[in-house]
Amino acid sequence: MYITPPDSSLSGTSFIESAENPTPIELVKTADFNGREASLDAYQKASLKRQDFSAAKGQRAWLKCGDQFKVLVGWDGQDDLATLGGLPLLLTEGDYYLETPVSDLQLIGWGMGSYQFNRYKKASRAPARLVMPEGVDSKRVINTTRSVALCRDLINTPAQDMAPSHLEAESRDMAAHFGANISVTVGDELLAAGCGAIHAVGRAADDAPRLIDLTWGDENAPKITIVGKGVTFDSGGLDMKPGSAMRMMKKDMGGAANAIGLAYLIMAEQLPVRLRLLVPTAENAISGNAFRPGDILHTHKGLTVEIDNTDAEGRLLLCDALSIATEDKPDAIFDYATLTGSARSAVGAEVSAMFCNSDALADSISHSGRDTDDPVWRMPLHGDYNHMLNSKVADMVNCAPSPYAGAITAALFLERFVDDMPWMHFDINAFNTRSRPGHPEGGEAMALRAVFDYLRRTYA
Incomplete structure (x- = not known):
């Protein structure tokens, strides 16, 4: 289990309360x-000349001061994650x-x-x-x-150990720690609940599809609902992906991981909201009963x-899941999904569409994204593209045959x-394709801190 019990202690982190003879760190502004x-x-x-130290962003140098050494760190003066994010390892x-005052964000x-x-x-070393x-x-x-x-742990874990049942176990563990209520609809129960789409996606896998539904907080508080796409592995189904595209599909539950991580933070910080977390989760596998191109699904x-x-x-x-989310008329719905390659083409791997x-x-x-160094970029819900979702035999198709505007048509599909x-939809990569300060290569939380900052400022 990855859920850490909520408390204010520093155990299990790279922070400590005190130390005997710690080494000082001084931030030196480039200017x-x-x-x-x-x-x-x-x-x-x-000494600084030998170390080629000019206080450029990210530079480090050791400096002897009397009987002790200190670390000088170059700083561009910005309040961001990178100020200290590269140092622990x-x-x-x-x-x-730290000899220099820093912000919560830098910490x-x-x-x-x-x-x-x-x-x-x-690990080869400790931080x-x-x-x-x-x-602070x-x-x-x-x-x-x-x-x-x-969030990162859930994404980085391979599908063998992060199937729908494992996501359920993590969610149940989190609910137990925070005193939340949780219910899970599994397998053919989804059909009885009207969730024919979730059932169809996951019915070919050995680990049954399910819908995780967690609630927490005062029933009379403002209602905030978070939804996360939990495809624990995506083969592409019968429209199978090539091997190169399938290689990293353990991360296709990155939306669920971000939704769970955000829910954890809301509950740990005890925001005065009525939280609902919905995680539809399935493995998109291939077998004799896999759903097919041309099938028509009945949705909730x-x-x-x-x-x-x-x-x-x-x-x-x-x-x-979004249809269910609307039933209790929340004040806002946020969904997270590793949904389209088109969004990656538009904003890359490090910005949330x-x-x-x-x-x-x-x-x-x-605004919150800028304040928390958690970049988001608004994309258009261009209604004129709805024609690409038209079907001759059903209310809509699940994806447009056109190669254009894939991220937009996916969002328009969800908007219905x-x-x-x-409602806010995040189309995210949920994975760092390179290492940079504060962002090691691998699974990543995206738009999590931005949304939390907004909720904290709005409701706390």
Whole structure:
């Protein structure tokens, strides 16, 4: 299990309460380097010159100050994750403290940069440990770090150990820790519940499809519903992916991982909301009873969907869950999904493509994304493209035959299942294709911190 019990302790993190003789870290602004260098003696200046240190962003140098060494770190003056995010696994193992005041966001960067996935391979080293500074919201720093690590762990785990039943187990564990209510609809029970789309996607797999439904918080508080696409492995179904495209499909449950991570953070921080988490989860496998191109599925909303391509399965999971999400009329619905390659072509792997039917909500989330160094970019819900979802034999097709606007038509498909509720859809990669400070290669939380910041500012 990956769920860490919620508490305010620093155990299990790269932060410590105190240390004996920790090494100081000084952030040196690039613009202030000449003045800082002028304050040094000749030996210290020569030492920095030998290390080619000019206080450029990300540079590090050791400096002898009396009987002790300190670490100088180049800083561009920005309040972001990268300020400290590269240090935990680049500094030598040991204990450190900050001489320079930093923000909560920069400390979150340290926590995110210390992440290592070591379930199957022992880590080559431990991250450096940082004494938590005074005057910061250490509880939020720790909870945010843990929520991101949870999201990453779920994504990085291969499908053999992260099937729908495993996602259910993680969700049940989280519910138990936070005193949340949880119910799970499994296998043919989905048909009885009207979720023919979720059932169709996962019925060919040995591990049955299911819908996880978790609720937490005061029933009279503002209602926030989070939905996450949980395709634990995507072969493409009968429209099978080539091997190269299938290689990383363990991450196709990245939407569910982000939704679970966000739910964890909301509950750990005890936001005054009525939270609902819906995770439709299935493996898109191939067998004699796999759903086929040309099949027509009956969805929870009552709309029929003709299957054009079985590899456009994520929106089929989401459409049933989104229909259910509208039933109690929440104040806002957020869904996360690793949905389309088109979104990756548009914004790349490091920005979350965002679709929203509310200008005010979209503007607020964009603002929060900038404040939390969690970039999102709004994409258009261009209604004129709805014609690409027309079917001659059903209410709609699951994907457009056109090669154009794939991310937009996918979002338009989902929009038909949310009525007029304030709704935001994130089409994310959920995986870092390169390592950078605070963002190691592998599974990643995307738009999680941005949405949490918005919810905290709005409701707390």
